[in-house]
Amino acid sequence: MRATTDLEDLGLDEGGHLLVQRGLAALPPGGRLTVTGRHPALRLHLAPWCREHGHRLADADADAGTGAAQVVIKGPAEELRWRDATRAGSAPGPPDRAADPGWGLAARGALVETGGPPIGAEWTERDHVWADIAPRLYAAAAASQWDPATAVSWPEYETARAALPDEVERAVVQVMTYLVENEQAALIIPARLLSQLHPHFREVMQLLAAQAADEARHVEVFTRRATLGGGPLGTSSAGGRASLQTLLNEPDFTTAGFLLSVLGEGTFLDLLRFLHQHAPDPVTADVTRLALRDEARHVAFGTAHTAHAVQADPGYLGTLRQAVERRHAALLDTAGLNAGVFDSLVLLAAGSWEPAALRKGWQAVRELRDQMDSGRRRRLAVIGFPDDEAAELSALHTRNFM
Ligand SMILES: [Fe+2]
Ligand SMILES: [Fe+2]
Numbered sequence: 001m002r003a004t005t006d007l008e009d010l011g012l013d014e015g016g017h018l019l020v021q022r023g024l025a026a027l028p029p030g031g032r033l034t035v036t037g038r039h040p041a042l043r044l045h046l047a048p049w050c051r052e053h054g055h056r057l058a059d060a061d062a063d064a065g066t067g068a069a070q071v072v073i074k075g076p077a078e079e080l081r082w083r084d085a086t087r088a089g090s091a092p093g094p095p096d097r098a099a100d101p102g103w104g105l106a107a108r109g110a111l112v113e114t115g116g117p118p119i120g121a122e123w124t125e126r127d128h129v130w131a132d133i134a135p136r137l138y139a140a141a142a143a144s145q146w147d148p149a150t151a152v153s154w155p156e157y158e159t160a161r162a163a164l165p166d167e168v169e170r171a172v173v174q175v176m177t178y179l180v181e182n183e184q185a186a187l188i189i190p191a192r193l194l195s196q197l198h199p200h201f202r203e204v205m206q207l208l209a210a211q212a213a214d215e216a217r218h219v220e221v222f223t224r225r226a227t228l229g230g231g232p233l234g235t236s237s238a239g240g241r242a243s244l245q246t247l248l249n250e251p252d253f254t255t256a257g258f259l260l261s262v263l264g265e266g267t268f269l270d271l272l273r274f275l276h277q278h279a280p281d282p283v284t285a286d287v288t289r290l291a292l293r294d295e296a297r298h299v300a301f302g303t304a305h306t307a308h309a310v311q312a313d314p315g316y317l318g319t320l321r322q323a324v325e326r327r328h329a330a331l332l333d334t335a336g337l338n339a340g341v342f343d344s345l346v347l348l349a350a351g352s353w354e355p356a357a358l359r360k361g362w363q364a365v366r367e368l369r370d371q372m373d374s375g376r377r378r379r380l381a382v383i384g385f386p387d388d389e390a391a392e393l394s395a396l397h398t399r400n401f402m
Contacts, residue, residue: 003027007037012045020046020072024055029076032058036069046070053077084114089200098124098198108200121198123253127312131304134203137297141210144293148221152286157228160281167353168280171344174234175275176226178341179291180219181236182268182402185244186298187215189260193253207301214294221287228283239334240341243400246327254309254316255323258383261302263324264402265295266379270372271401278348278364303379310384317384321393328396336399372401 005023010016016037023033035046043060050057054077057070089095091109101118123129161169194208226233247264250256272292279285310316342365350361373394380390 003031004034004036007035007039007042009038011039012042012049016042016045017049020049024072024074024078027074029074029079031074033072033074034069035072043068043070046072050075081113082111085111086114088112094126094130094201094203096126098200103200105199108202119198122196123193123201124198126201127309129197129201129204129253129305131204131301131308133304134207134301137301138203138207138210141207141214141294141297144297145210145213146217146290148217148224151290152221152224153282154224154228156282160283161229164280168347168351169229170231170234171347172280172284173226173229173231174338174340174344175348176222177234177236178240178338179222180226181240182244182264183215183218183222183291185247185402186260186265187212187219189247189256190215192248193256197253204305211294211298211301214298218287218291218294221290225283225287234344235338235340237335237338237340239331239336240338240400242334243331243336243398244402246330246398247402250323252319252323254306255320257302258306258320259323259327260402261298262306262379262383263376263397265302266299266375267372267397267401269295269299270368270375274345274364274368275348278351280348280351299379303382307383314384320383321385321389324393324396327398331398331400337401 003023003026005019007016007019010019012020016039020033020035023035024031027033035042039045043057047057050072054075056073056075058073060068060070086100086103088100088103088106088110089098089108091107095108098121101121101124102114102116103112104116104119106112106116190208190211194205194212197205197208199205247256247260250259269292272288272295276285276288276292279288306320310320345365345368346358346361348361349364350357376394376397377387377390380393381387385393
């Protein structure tokens, strides 16, 4: 079998090898490719290239010189190299199982040469990480990224501050201080899960990356609001941090997402809505509104994935229940919500130090806790818990909210 390719004046060292490769691709091992060209170093370059790629260059004709035809005899090496290669699943859909750790970091659907380093991903089963809503949520997340520098009405703070009593400013700073520590936990957890997730669940990987980026922005804007007035930050309670630590310590993908996103961030939806509603200045109103929008996606994925995992294995409800009970027991001796945060919420809702206003503020916080509870029960029901169990588990949720 003979084939010909003409390089004209193109050198092998300036892209000519592509034409030679293309000519050889159609040939079986042992097939001969006649290479013509006017480049003065054609034969000089072809010889080492052939050696490197397992082909053979036929002896030059006696009269061979510049411009003479060269004959490349195709070697077996390329065929051998790809003979045992496998397809790493298919590009469009997520696999049921990211089957072969040997695929390493190959793209989903790639033809994988054997022999590369294996990947050490822990989460390789579709049902352990997936939700059908993940691709749509990722697209929504990518389209909804906002710029902390311009999305918040920072310049309006100065005017608003003049009308803000010092105690109210301090209440905002206390709440922001609390929010920052919660956001830090909410950033670390998806980042940690992401690092152990097989990349073939790329839609979930992308969504978790966007979620971590969302939390990074929340940390930024809440910190910035806390420091706008130039005063010191508020307090961090041991009970609050103990609550967050139990989230960080949860090793299972689904359980960690359930505790963080369904119960914790779910509860935060009501908290952020409350803070937005009672914000005493436009910056506080902006940062809580923007965070709320992002959190709704985090809660949507956590709920959809947990429901997916329970559908695949209804016995998993028991595991989730145990996780809530275990966490409740671990936090029994802690104080729960930072008292300074609770008082700040009351003051923000009251809007003044009048006893009647404080009563209204206190009632508003009580209503907030009722709303948080009914939201949790609703999401627990979506996951598959019967109503009575949902009510029980919601009542066991950490008093720190997250
Ligand atoms: Fe957040
Ligand atoms: Fe979040």
